[in-house]
Amino acid sequence: MSNRNRGDVLTSQADLPADTLDEVFDDAPSTGELELEDRASLRRVAGLSTELSDITEVENRQLRLERVVLVGVWTEGTAAQSEASLEELARLAETAGSTVLEGLVQRRNRPDPATYVGSGKVRELADVVVATGADTVICDGELSPGQLRQLEDKLNIKVVDRTALILDIFAQHARSKEGKAQVELAQLQYLIPRLRGWGDTLSRQAGGRAGSNGGVGLRGPGETKLEIDRRRISKRVAKLRREISAMDTIRETKRGRRMANDVPSVAIVGYTNAGKSSLLNAVTDAGVLVEDALFATLDPTTRRSVTPDGRAYTLTDTVGFVRHLPHQLVDAFRSTLDEAADADLLLHVVDGSDPAPEEQVQAVRTVLAEIGSKRSESLPPELIVINKADAADAVSLARLRHLLPDAHVVSARTQEGVEKLVAAIADRLPRPETLVDVLVPYARGELVARTHSEGEVLTEDHTADGTRMCARVHADLAGALEPYRTAADSAAEPAS
């Protein structure tokens, strides 16, 4: 399925009764075919739903979003913003492996409480669905269970909201055991209040394709079955919670070990597709997967790097942020983001070529604040990086610089500004706290090497008796260097 197909369909939109739908989305962002194939092969390695296979209502993991029509309700902001929002939804849908056939936006004061779009528009939407041969409608928002059900009943095809779509992408991309468990938990939390709706749809679909509803299946599964399913799911939720908190402990231990090592850490955060992985690669030659798709990165990658003056630090790539991140996922992904919150420095990457980078910055800060509010310690300092300078236009770049005066403007692609950024990172990293003056015998060369990589060497001199160094080191290393301290060292004060 290529975007070209989609383009073809879009060019035929003149045949469609779209005139009364206020906006027609027709700008196709592209995603490589290969990546999509890759995703498709990944997503079918399910493995996760095994324990749930008997709960038919919970099979949203097997959502098959193939040929989709997008629909949004435009309540506030400019027309351009509403289009950007739908464009993002299209990219999300493509990331999930769908072909987007059509995108429609309706201008309304607020979404219709019954059917999301106004009831008159539902009919038009139904016509578009038939004309394009879509099998799924994706709504740009979080719909209530009732809205989803009523829209499905009226359209006779599957209706999914933005939250379910994002959950689906996360389910496809999560690779670690913990990530998978967290996504499943989030999906179940999303599903519990919607059980009846899903049961309804699926039992209807079980009777054949859409349209076969009526009579028996009309009211969904009986209360009793629903209750049983609900209980089962609650049990599963409790089990997942227990597993996750056990994994939490393991990660805490690991992180604790890393912190005891006193290697300063930098976490790269930012909106999805901002170029976080590219920047990690640019700074460290890490070779992390980079692609023009949303949520390419779901499991954090950590790489070591060194400052220009030789101090070691770690850089961690993280999950991208997105506007209206489903709140179930804020919790679920607390872990990867928590790691970011524990860093010594946040590198907040902004896509300078995006039409509305300010909104991305806002979305990221909102989620960070949410995480910060659940922690006892405050969040690490933030260094803003405006990326894709090569692709951004001069006017919006100037506006961004004005808005974010402390930001570093770089291009991970051309390496422009990267060297300066590396220097700025080095400058912001906490320095080791103990000042030592030591004479290390040549037989203990490994201590000299450690001081270079873990500490900050101020002066170094090769004497007849060994290497004489003045350096700032962390407590651990100071302990190891203890036997070699010189007389002059006793006067040394801890550096501030």
Ligand SMILES: Nc1nc2c(ncn2[C@@H]2O[C@H](COP(=O)(O)OP(=O)(O)OP(=O)(O)O)[C@@H](O)[C@H]2O)c(=O)[nH]1
């Ligand atoms: N023109 C230009 N494109 C860039 C630059 N940096 C990254 N990109 C492109 O932007 C897209 C996204 O890059 P990634 O590094 O995967 O972005 P990310 O923030 O890690 O994205 P997710 O992991 O999906 O959240 C890719 O197509 C990159 O080639 C840049 O400096 N200039």
Ligand SMILES: [Mg+2]
């Ligand atoms: Mg990435």
